[in-house]
Amino acid sequence: MIRTYKYGEVAPEDIFARTEMPANVENIVSEIIDTVRRDGDEALRQYNLEFDRSREPLEVTPEEIDEAYRSVDPELIEILEEAAANIREFHSRQKRNSFILNEKPGIVMGQKVVPIERAGLYVPGGTAAYPSTVLMNCIPAHIAGVSEIIITTPATDGKISPVLLAAAKIGGANRIFRVGGAQAVAALAYGTETIPAVDKIVGPGNAFVAEAKKQVYGIVSIDMIAGPSEILIVADGTCVPEVVAADMLSQAEHDRFATAVLVTDSPELAEAVPQELEKQLKVLPREEIARASIEHNGKIILTEDIETAIDIANEIAPEHFELCVDNPFDYLDRIRNAGSVFLGKNCPEALGDYFAGPNHTLPTGGTAxxxxxxxxxxxxxxxxxxYYTEDALAKIADKVARFAAEEGLDAHGRSVLVRKNRKER
Amino acid sequence: MIRTYKYGEVAPEDIFARTEMPANVENIVSEIIDTVRRDGDEALRQYNLEFDRSREPLEVTPEEIDEAYRSVDPELIEILEEAAANIREFHSRQKRNSFILNEKPGIVMGQKVVPIERAGLYVPGGTAAYPSTVLMNCIPAHIAGVSEIIITTPATDGKISPVLLAAAKIGGANRIFRVGGAQAVAALAYGTETIPAVDKIVGPGNAFVAEAKKQVYGIVSIDMIAGPSEILIVADGTCVPEVVAADMLSQAEHDRFATAVLVTDSPELAEAVPQELEKQLKVLPREEIARASIEHNGKIILTEDIETAIDIANEIAPEHFELCVDNPFDYLDRIRNAGSVFLGKNCPEALGDYFAGPNHTLPTGGTAxxxxxxxxxxxxxxxxxxYYTEDALAKIADKVARFAAEEGLDAHGRSVLVRKNRKER
Incomplete structure (x- = not known):
C-alpha cells in the first residue's frame, strides 16, 4: 500500500498531492456572483431554496443563537469554552502596538495599527459541523478589534447545527446569515440589502467557495485559497509505530487528496508503520477516505539522520510539521519553513486543530x-x-528636490520647494 | 478643466481613475513565462537582445556596481544615504519579536518570526531611473534578515543607470541581473541556471510585469498589483492655493491615469485652485501628462466641514492622504483607511516618496x-x-477526542487517545 522511498528518490514537488479544480467551476461561480450583485437578497433566497431546500429568513436571530447555545450538551460547551480560552491566550500575544518616532526636531512619524471594519467568515455546512473553524477565525478577528464579524453558512433543510451557533456566540461573531456556496462569498464581497459588504473574507469551503474567493479577491481581501491538507512527520527510532500511524491517519481521514508523509532515519520504524496503518485503518469510521489518501499520497522517506529529515521539511514547507523526537527544542532553530510545528512525541496535530491555541488555518502547498x-x-x-514643521521641511527641501529631479519628476520637487520659497519670502 | 462637485455629487467608486489592461497581455505574458521555464538563461538572453538590444552578461559584477557607485555625483550619493538612513530608522521599528508562552505546566507554545530566504525586486528601466524604488524595497528586506536580495532590471542598450546600481549598493541588494519585463518575473519565480528562484517578488512595473506577477502568484508571494496612483488632499480655508495646486500636480505628473482630488470646506480655496493649477501646469516639463491627469481625473469636492472630508477619505481609502490643516493631530483618530497619511501643511507627498522614512509602496484602488x-x-x-509533555496531553486528551468526535473526525481523536492509553497501560 504505502510506498517507502530513500532520500532523494522522490522530488520535493511530488511529495504532496494536488487537487484538480472540477471543470466549469469558474463559469458557474462567475454567473452566481453576477446574479447576487444584480438581484441581491432575492438571488440568495432562490439559491437557498434550490441548493439547501431552505425557506428560512436569511439572518439568524439572537434568540435563535441563544436557544441553540442552551440546547448543546453543557460538557461540550465547557470544552468549547476551554479551547476558546486557549486560542484567545495565544492570539492575544499577537496584538501589535502602534509606534511613533519623534527623535528629530519638528518631525513626527508613526505607524498606526487599525482593525479592519468588517470581516466575513464562511463556515461550511453539510454532513458535519465544524465549530473549531468558527473559533479559529472569530477569535483573532475579535482580538484585532473588528467591529462586525459576520458568519455565513448554508442551512441544509433550513437548519444550522446548534453547536456552530454556540461556537459563534463563544467566538464573538456579531451576525450570522443562512447562505452557503459561492453566493455567500458574493454577498460578503458586494453586500446585499441584508448582508453588509465586508473588507476581508476568511474560512474554508468547497471548490465553489474557493473559486468565488479567488474571483472577488481585490474587491475584498481573502485569507488564502487552501489546497489539500498535509502533514510531514519526522520521527526517530525511539517512536512507537502505533502512535506515528495514528497521527498519519488523523491527516488522511480529511479527504482523499490529503497527504501524510513520514520521514525517519529508522529503517525499523519505516518497516513497522505500514502494518500499523493497515491495522488501524480497518477500525476507522472514515476508512475509505483515509485508505485512499494513504494509498495514493502517503509516503515514507528514509534519511540518514534527523537533520536531513528537517531539511526536507524546510524544502517543502509543510502545512503541519510534527517533530517526534525526545529533544525537539534542539532543532527549533533549524526549522525554517512550516505552517504549524508540533514538537515532541506528545503533541499530535489534532491537539492543534482543536485545542492548544495556535491557529489551524495554515498555508498549504509549500506556501509556508x-x-x-x-x-x-x-x-x-x-x-x-x-508630520513635518515648516522649519524641518525647509532644511531638507533642496535634497528632496534634487532626488526628485534625478527621477525626472519635477512637480514632485516643486511641491517641496514652493513651501520653502514662501517661507523665505 | 478640473470639475468641482458638491459632497454627494460624485460616487465614492468614481472618484479615482482606473487603468484598463491592454488587450492580449495575458497571452503574451503566459507565453513568455513558459519560454523562460523551458529555456532558462537562453530565453533571457534572447529577450534581452530583442527587447533591450543588450548582449551584456546577465549578472552585473560587484566591480561594475562599485564603479557605478563611484561615478555618481557625491552630493547625490549623500542624499541617497540620508534617505536610506531615514527609511532604515522608520522600518527598524517594524521589526517583530518572536514570543513564547509557558505559563501552564508542561506546555510550551510560541510564534517564531523568520525572514523569507530570498526576495526578488523588479526595478523598471527605460527613460528614467528610480533609485527611490530600490531603497524602499531593499531596506525593509534587509532589516527583515532576508539572506539574498536579488534585483532584476532591464539594461536598455546594455546599460543600467549608475544611480540605480549605487542605490542597490546602499540598500543592501546582494545580486543584480540585467533582465526586464515578464521574463524577469518568470526567472525570479521559477529560477534559471543563473538566477535563483525567490520566495517573494516585489516592485513596480508596466502592464507586462504586473500581469506576470499575477500569473506567478501562488508559486511565489508578491507584494501587490498596484493600480494607478492617487492622492486625496483635505485642505481647509487657511491653505494657500499655490501650495495645494503644487501637491496635486506632483501626483498628476506620474501618468495620465493618476488622480489628484482636493476635498475642502472652503469655497474660496475651491475657486482659486483651478487657476493655480493652470498657471503651474504651463511651466511643468511633464505638462502633457499632468494636464491629462488633471483634466480627466482631477476633482475638487466641496464639503460642509473637515470631518466630512475625512469621512470621504475613509470611504475611498486613498493611497496618499494629505490632511492640510493647522491641527492635524486632532483628527488622527478619525482617519481609518489610507495607505500613507501626510499631516499638516508642511508634509507634501513627495517628501514621503523620497525621503521621510515611511514606505512609498502603498495600497491603491481602495485596498487600503x-x-x-x-x-x-x-x-x-x-x-x-x-509542545506538550505526556502528562499535559493526558490531562486534556478526552476533551480533544470529544471535540473531534463532534466534527466526525474519529482518527483525530484517536491520535490523542492512543498516547493517553499507552501511558495508562
Missing part, C-alpha cells in the same frame, strides 16, 4: 515558505503617517 | 481598507509551534 498561519494581523492593517 | 504599505512584515513569516 512565505505565508503565515491565520493571525490577529490578518484582521488589522498598518497605516503610516508623517 | 485591508492592505498595508510595504513593510518589514512583507519579508518575514510567522511560524507557530507547540
Amino acid at each position: 515558505r512565505f505565508n503565515c498561519p491565520l493571525s490577529v494581523d490578518d484582521f488589522t492593517k498598518k497605516m503610516q503617517y508623517s | 481598507r485591508f492592505n498595508c504599505p510595504l513593510s518589514v512584515d512583507d519579508f518575514t513569516k510567522k511560524m507557530q509551534y507547540s
Whole structure:
C-alpha cells in the first residue's frame, strides 16, 4: 500500500498531492456572483431554496443563537469554552502596538495599527459541523478589534447545527446569515440589502467557495485559497509505530487528496508503520477516505539522520510539521519553513486543530515558505503617517528636490520647494 | 478643466481613475513565462537582445556596481544615504519579536518570526531611473534578515543607470541581473541556471510585469498589483492655493491615469485652485501628462466641514492622504483607511516618496481598507509551534477526542487517545 522511498528518490514537488479544480467551476461561480450583485437578497433566497431546500429568513436571530447555545450538551460547551480560552491566550500575544518616532526636531512619524471594519467568515455546512473553524477565525478577528464579524453558512433543510451557533456566540461573531456556496462569498464581497459588504473574507469551503474567493479577491481581501491538507512527520527510532500511524491517519481521514508523509532515519520504524496503518485503518469510521489518501499520497522517506529529515521539511514547507523526537527544542532553530510545528512525541496535530491555541488555518502547498498561519494581523492593517514643521521641511527641501529631479519628476520637487520659497519670502 | 462637485455629487467608486489592461497581455505574458521555464538563461538572453538590444552578461559584477557607485555625483550619493538612513530608522521599528508562552505546566507554545530566504525586486528601466524604488524595497528586506536580495532590471542598450546600481549598493541588494519585463518575473519565480528562484517578488512595473506577477502568484508571494496612483488632499480655508495646486500636480505628473482630488470646506480655496493649477501646469516639463491627469481625473469636492472630508477619505481609502490643516493631530483618530497619511501643511507627498522614512509602496484602488504599505512584515513569516509533555496531553486528551468526535473526525481523536492509553497501560 504505502510506498517507502530513500532520500532523494522522490522530488520535493511530488511529495504532496494536488487537487484538480472540477471543470466549469469558474463559469458557474462567475454567473452566481453576477446574479447576487444584480438581484441581491432575492438571488440568495432562490439559491437557498434550490441548493439547501431552505425557506428560512436569511439572518439568524439572537434568540435563535441563544436557544441553540442552551440546547448543546453543557460538557461540550465547557470544552468549547476551554479551547476558546486557549486560542484567545495565544492570539492575544499577537496584538501589535502602534509606534511613533519623534527623535528629530519638528518631525513626527508613526505607524498606526487599525482593525479592519468588517470581516466575513464562511463556515461550511453539510454532513458535519465544524465549530473549531468558527473559533479559529472569530477569535483573532475579535482580538484585532473588528467591529462586525459576520458568519455565513448554508442551512441544509433550513437548519444550522446548534453547536456552530454556540461556537459563534463563544467566538464573538456579531451576525450570522443562512447562505452557503459561492453566493455567500458574493454577498460578503458586494453586500446585499441584508448582508453588509465586508473588507476581508476568511474560512474554508468547497471548490465553489474557493473559486468565488479567488474571483472577488481585490474587491475584498481573502485569507488564502487552501489546497489539500498535509502533514510531514519526522520521527526517530525511539517512536512507537502505533502512535506515528495514528497521527498519519488523523491527516488522511480529511479527504482523499490529503497527504501524510513520514520521514525517519529508522529503517525499523519505516518497516513497522505500514502494518500499523493497515491495522488501524480497518477500525476507522472514515476508512475509505483515509485508505485512499494513504494509498495514493502517503509516503515514507528514509534519511540518514534527523537533520536531513528537517531539511526536507524546510524544502517543502509543510502545512503541519510534527517533530517526534525526545529533544525537539534542539532543532527549533533549524526549522525554517512550516505552517504549524508540533514538537515532541506528545503533541499530535489534532491537539492543534482543536485545542492548544495556535491557529489551524495554515498555508498549504509549500506556501509556508512565505505565508503565515491565520493571525490577529490578518484582521488589522498598518497605516503610516508623517508630520513635518515648516522649519524641518525647509532644511531638507533642496535634497528632496534634487532626488526628485534625478527621477525626472519635477512637480514632485516643486511641491517641496514652493513651501520653502514662501517661507523665505 | 478640473470639475468641482458638491459632497454627494460624485460616487465614492468614481472618484479615482482606473487603468484598463491592454488587450492580449495575458497571452503574451503566459507565453513568455513558459519560454523562460523551458529555456532558462537562453530565453533571457534572447529577450534581452530583442527587447533591450543588450548582449551584456546577465549578472552585473560587484566591480561594475562599485564603479557605478563611484561615478555618481557625491552630493547625490549623500542624499541617497540620508534617505536610506531615514527609511532604515522608520522600518527598524517594524521589526517583530518572536514570543513564547509557558505559563501552564508542561506546555510550551510560541510564534517564531523568520525572514523569507530570498526576495526578488523588479526595478523598471527605460527613460528614467528610480533609485527611490530600490531603497524602499531593499531596506525593509534587509532589516527583515532576508539572506539574498536579488534585483532584476532591464539594461536598455546594455546599460543600467549608475544611480540605480549605487542605490542597490546602499540598500543592501546582494545580486543584480540585467533582465526586464515578464521574463524577469518568470526567472525570479521559477529560477534559471543563473538566477535563483525567490520566495517573494516585489516592485513596480508596466502592464507586462504586473500581469506576470499575477500569473506567478501562488508559486511565489508578491507584494501587490498596484493600480494607478492617487492622492486625496483635505485642505481647509487657511491653505494657500499655490501650495495645494503644487501637491496635486506632483501626483498628476506620474501618468495620465493618476488622480489628484482636493476635498475642502472652503469655497474660496475651491475657486482659486483651478487657476493655480493652470498657471503651474504651463511651466511643468511633464505638462502633457499632468494636464491629462488633471483634466480627466482631477476633482475638487466641496464639503460642509473637515470631518466630512475625512469621512470621504475613509470611504475611498486613498493611497496618499494629505490632511492640510493647522491641527492635524486632532483628527488622527478619525482617519481609518489610507495607505500613507501626510499631516499638516508642511508634509507634501513627495517628501514621503523620497525621503521621510515611511514606505512609498502603498495600497491603491481602495485596498487600503485591508492592505498595508510595504513593510518589514512583507519579508518575514510567522511560524507557530507547540509542545506538550505526556502528562499535559493526558490531562486534556478526552476533551480533544470529544471535540473531534463532534466534527466526525474519529482518527483525530484517536491520535490523542492512543498516547493517553499507552501511558495508562
